[in-house]
Amino acid sequence: MxxxxxxxxxxxxxxxxxxxxxxxxxxxxxxxxxxxxxxxxxxxxxxxxxxxxxxxxxxxxxxxxxxxxxxxxxxxxxxxxxxxxxxxxxxxxxxxxxxxxxxxxxxxxxxxxxxxxxxxxxxxxxxVLGINGITAWFALSEVGEPRPGDTVVVSTAAGAVGSAVGQIAKIAGCRTVGIAGGPAKAQLCVEAFGYDIALDYKSATFERDLAAALPGGADVYYDNTAGAISDAVLQHINKGARIVVCGTASVANWEPWPHGPRVERHLLNKAARMQGFLVWDYEHRYEEAVTRLAGWVRDGRLRxxxxxxxxxxxxxxxxxxxxxxxxxxxxxxxxxxx
Amino acid sequence: MxxxxxxxxxxxxxxxxxxxxxxxxxxxxxxxxxxxxxxxxxxxxxxxxxxxxxxxxxxxxxxxxxxxxxxxxxxxxxxxxxxxxxxxxxxxxxxxxxxxxxxxxxxxxxxxxxxxxxxxxxxxxxxVLGINGITAWFALSEVGEPRPGDTVVVSTAAGAVGSAVGQIAKIAGCRTVGIAGGPAKAQLCVEAFGYDIALDYKSATFERDLAAALPGGADVYYDNTAGAISDAVLQHINKGARIVVCGTASVANWEPWPHGPRVERHLLNKAARMQGFLVWDYEHRYEEAVTRLAGWVRDGRLRxxxxxxxxxxxxxxxxxxxxxxxxxxxxxxxxxxx
Incomplete structure (x- = not known):
């Protein structure tokens, strides 16, 4: 019926x-x-x-x-x-x-x-086997292009996308630095999602903590927030860094259009790349991502x-x-x- | 002696x-x-x-x-x-x-x-056979990745790098829109360097002129200036656009660091890429560029x-x-x- x-x-x-x-x-x-x-x-x-x-x-x-x-x-x-x-x-x-x-x-x-x-x-x-995990997989692997030994920084690191990004980056042999809001989420990043370090962007010492967490700089920055978090991370990017623009969670409104520190000099000095990601562009390849992700969920490597x-x-x-x-x-x- | x-x-x-x-x-x-x-x-x-x-x-x-x-x-x-x-x-x-x-x-x-x-x-x-031409060649071809039929926008289009970029883009089968300072330089862009259209960014109607010159948007933006010119061009980028950050001529000083409209939303909405270029990274390939450029100078295609x-x-x-x-x-x- x-x-x-x-x-x-x-x-x-x-x-x-x-x-x-x-x-x-x-x-x-x-x-x-x-x-x-x-x-x-x-x-x-x-x-x-x-x-x-x-x-x-x-x-x-x-x-x-x-x-x-x-x-x-x-x-x-x-x-x-x-x-x-x-x-x-x-x-x-x-x-x-x-x-x-x-x-x-x-x-x-x-x-x-x-x-x-x-x-x-x-x-x-x-x-994790849907748009969030699929986004994490393609945006990190195709735009972020992590290499073993790279340091990968992730904003909204405890989120549905960010938590998968951090774990995939670990599987790829990278060191991971997660950024999340509040000590509870930062703890979750380390304990549940295996980040090497997690930082609370609401902390008064965030910028100092970030510098301390990136003694060798950042090779990949997976950006889900834009705003002040990104402005801080950009100061630590390495030569040839890849910045994946996946979301702008920290920007409450685009009318009027928000301003921030110009990015050109960072990109130029480091010959770095900042690139937007739309998961729709990978629709014909979803199965490829899900097969991989499901395997990692089954063997406990992707929580x-x-x-x-x-x-x-x-x-x-x-x-x-x-x-x-x-x-x-x-x-x-x-x-x-x- | x-x-x-x-x-x-x-x-x-x-x-x-x-x-x-x-x-x-x-x-x-x-x-x-x-x-x-x-x-x-x-x-x-x-x-x-x-x-x-x-x-x-x-x-x-x-x-x-x-x-x-x-x-x-x-x-x-x-x-x-x-x-x-x-x-x-x-x-x-x-x-x-x-x-x-x-x-x-x-x-x-x-x-x-x-x-x-x-x-x-x-x-x-x-x-044209030195750092300027070599920069134009590698930055456009390797970072800008122009395809036949693309619209390529170039800032400081009459300059030593920009004039070469515009001509190489034409050879690559693209439509070229040059941006220069003042009517004399804009005229030079069209008459000497073969730009399809050239705009004077000092004109009071610049933003309108730019919109009119880009009815189908911009696929590549070769940016030598940053600043207000770039902010205007970014509003017209197409899906998958490539922005080559080659110089920041319009920024007189980086102390204090200048602010501008945030770029993340443009990059995200268009899955576009913004990438810095340093010619030193191509030092091992200079001859490859000069051989090509010299051929075009000799046959009159590169002025x-x-x-x-x-x-x-x-x-x-x-x-x-x-x-x-x-x-x-x-x-x-x-x-x-x-």
Missing amino acids: LPRENRQVLLKTRPAGIPQAEHFEIVSRPLPELAQGELLVRNAYLSVEPAMRGWVNSAANYSTPVGLGEVMRGFSAGEVVASRHPGFEEGDLVMGMLGWQEYALTDGKAIRRKVKERDLPLSLSLG YREEIVEGIEQAPGSIASLYRGENHGKRLIQLTHR | LPRENRQVLLKTRPAGIPQAEHFEIVSRPLPELAQGELLVRNAYLSVEPAMRGWVNSAANYSTPVGLGEVMRGFSAGEVVASRHPGFEEGDLVMGMLGWQEYALTDGKAIRRKVKERDLPLSLSLG YREEIVEGIEQAPGSIASLYRGENHGKRLIQLTHR
Whole structure:
């Protein structure tokens, strides 16, 4: 029996900066019949990403913003509960741009991958085996290009992406320096994610601690924050350093456009590289990343933390919570128990 | 008969920003005897480079600063007039870090290359066939990676490096947009150096002109200036754009460190790359560049402008003159007529 109603999180008003709970509303809508070529996914988990801020802002971005009144764009993972699509059958586990809603009706284009790792929790397909882990793998290996013996600095080091970056860098034979907000997260970096050193950027001695942690400089800086943290790290980059620009979490608003110390002289003096990363550019290679990551999860070399909250009503306030740094693991909204 | 005396330009005091004439002094010193393994070069031309600002400043840089009382570091080209070095003989033409002086005594390490293009003026070995042309070639081809059909934007487009960049980009099948200071230099860009469009950044309509010149955006930005020009160009970069950071001519002083609009969002949204270039990293490949460049000079596809002034007493004020934008071609100091 297919359900009649589908609860959805819609974008109600457009935020100027970080989206808050009041920018969304939850509605219940009738679920249309499946047409030929369509499938219906029952979402088990909704993912919460820092990048969602950009998806709902009207400022220039890499994608067109979510329209007002539209279902909030987002990754979800779930089970195919009905299919009139030749590529999918009931019981398939899938992950994709299925939106913040209980059920997603799609012609298949929204599906990013079938989840083949049925021995591992489905939730991982949204975190360490999903966009976060995939981002960590491609951004670090293809843009950061770590070499054994390199020192790799990571900001938001305890986060869903950062925690994977640090561990992959260790596997690659690097020394890792994590930067996180507060002593508890710094401790998590070292104890849970194997960072060689972790620093609290909120500490009054942060700049001094950073200098002490980088006696030989930084070869790779995996930047999830921009802002003052990046300005500090840039002063320690080595000749030929690679700076991976993966996120700008510390910048609350791009209107008006924030200013900071110019980067040109650092890049010139060190013949260094600063490069933006968009995981969409690697969509055709996701399996390659997941195969590798799943292997490391299975043999215990890649650890992860999840922070799962229950019920779709938790979704609207969850992005702002991320930006307040309240999460201690990959933030997911759980909708069903399978 | 070898000379007894050698006039030299010494760094007298250390400038905070752009070096002026008063930071140097000209002295005459006795020339020592040649020891075994040494050679003596009579400098015919001294080169004047924007990068010299960095060489005399004490701020963090890619090389140790020139010491007070030392001969000003600089490229020169000349003729070997005596040699007790097995690798050089009288009459060889050479280019190297021979300093701002009439004669350079060296064990050979200061020589960057023997000038083999004896059919072309020796002065070119300091410009279009020297560090400027070599820089243009490697920075554009290895960092900028232009592809046929790309739009390439160049700042200081009429300068010794920029003029070569624009022409090499045309040879590579690109559309070229030059940015220069003043209508005369903009005209030079189009008429002498073949730019498709040239813009005067001093014009009140510069930002509008730039938008109009880039209806399809910029794929490569060859940046010799940093500052407001770069901030404007960054707003027009395309997906996957490459920004070559080759110079920071518009920044008069790095103490205190200047601020500007943050670049991270541009790089992230466009998965773009910003990379510093140091020509020293390509020293082992200079011949590869010069062979190519000389061929294009001979067949008329690579044009150049020189602005040659006579006499070593012109050297001290020449760097400041470059930064005032007074030159209309590669600035050289001529010491001999060969």
